[in-house]
Amino acid sequence: MEFLQQSFSVRFDYKVFFTTHLFSTENPGFRDFLTVEKRSEIPPKVLVVLDDQVLAHHPRLIEDIKAYFKTVANVHLVEDVVIIPGGEAAKNDEKLFYKIVDAVNDYKIDRHSYLVAIGGGSILDLAGYAAAVSHRGIRHIRIPTTVLSQNDSGVGVKNGINFYTKKNFLGTFAPPVAVFNDYHFLTTLSDVDWRSGISEAIKVALIKDATFFHWLVDNAAKLAQRDMPAMQYLVKHCADLHMQHIRSSDPFEQGSSRPLDFGHWSAHKLEQLAKFNIRHGEAVAIGIALDTVYSHLSGRLTREAMDQILQVIETLGLPITHPLLEVTGDNSPLLKGLEEFREHLGGKLTITLLKGIGQGEEVHEMDGALIQQASEWLKNKK
Structure with missing residues (x-):
């Protein structure tokens, strides 16, 4: 029997940042990261997926994000924010998965773009899965907003949704390119x-x-x-x-x-x-x-x-x-x-x-x- 053998390894690097008021224009952290990460002369696009429960507690968040990105040179923020119902139920509804994939397609988010997910662990899992399978992998940035996602799931390498009523039946191992833990989001948790x-x-x-x-x-x-x-x-x-x-x-x-x-x-x-x-x-x-x-x-x-x-x-x-x-x-x-x-x-x-x-x-x-x-x-x- 004849055969060919292949063996290779892939290196993954990402940082977990700890800060407060990430989208204050006076906070340079996110802006500096995007500047350092720039890999092409073509301005990368940024698509934001947002947990609706986070938005309910931070009603000015979308305005703050848009104001912040006006201070970031050579990066194009997609005007429309994809708002997803928060909580574990988000991982049970495959329509929400396709809602994110549709946005990736509609706004031409490519492998040099960023999908930024802001929310609890369920939203991060869902958005991370969509990012991992779209174009075989879009650069994904996680912004966890709960204690559980900041100290555990948000800093890991797993993404997924529930299927056949089973926890995380569909999913991927795909590390983010960065994680930003903003402690301010914890102040409005129940x-x-x-x-x-x-x-x-x-x-x-x-x-x-x-x-x-x-x-x-x-x-x-x-x-x-x-x-x-x-x-x-x-x-x-x-x-x-x-x-x-x-x-x-x-x-x-x-x-x-x-x-x-x-x-x-x-x-x-x-x-x-x-x-x-x-x-x-x-x-x-x-x-x-x-x-x-x-x-x-x-x-x-x-x-x-x-x-x-x-x-x-x-x-x-x-x-x-x-x-x-x-x-x-x-x-x-x-x-x-x-x-x-x-x-x-x-x-x-x-x-x-x-x-x-x-x-x-x-x-x-x-x-x-x-x-x-x-x-x-x-x-x-x-």
Whole structure:
């Protein structure tokens, strides 16, 4: 048998910026980035996709963006802004995907142009997917506006939409060219959105950084009371841990190891069962609680550590259980979620559990009876 073999690697570089009032004409950050990035004598186009919930809280934002781009030389801002309904529902409606693709086509956005997405994680996922598949890849800039997207999903390399009622069934691995975290957007979040984004910080601390977890314990009350300096530290440190993981591990998830999905197998199922009427961060908090109790019941995690983890979740005002995750038998929907997660991973089940704070351990099977026991334990605690 004859064959030819090809092997090559592609380098990806992008920066995550931290700022306040990104579109103030006195803030040079975005302007400087576009100037440095310029690769052609032809002025690049910029198409903006905007979360309608962000616009509702910042009604002058479109005016501010247009005023800002008047100060950016040799860049053409598309006059019309694509406004998309925010929240997880945006990832369930394929018409919204085509709305972005249609705009890319109508305004002749090419591979030297930019698609700028401003919004929560769902809008970033949706717009990133549209950018990745249009012309086989348009340069994508993310401007996350929630705690969860600033500290986790917005700084990663994944894009996607829900399909067949399954979370992120369609998607791509396509890094952005830049991420701009503007802390000012966090000031208008509802209390529930402020809190729910912290669950991803708890997750990454538990599997990667015990010192950061103890900082969360010490600052949980401040964070719950919307202390901005504490939140800024959380966002930046969590984003740094997330980027370290992407850089040093398996960024495009060719294997089945996904430690950053700690607590997510049940969270994804809960979102599906709730018809996505629960915030991702709340579902993750519940998933973390379930896997924490399971880790204890399976002999991996001490009772003291378990209690401390559950306490910080509750201090932050996050839930630890939900009726839809109660296990009543072998055919319970939650247990079916394990099989769906295995399929999502590519055939081999890999779940991260805890053997200590800051210490994750991968397992390839879970005991259904023990999952039920963990679910009942949380229900009774509540």
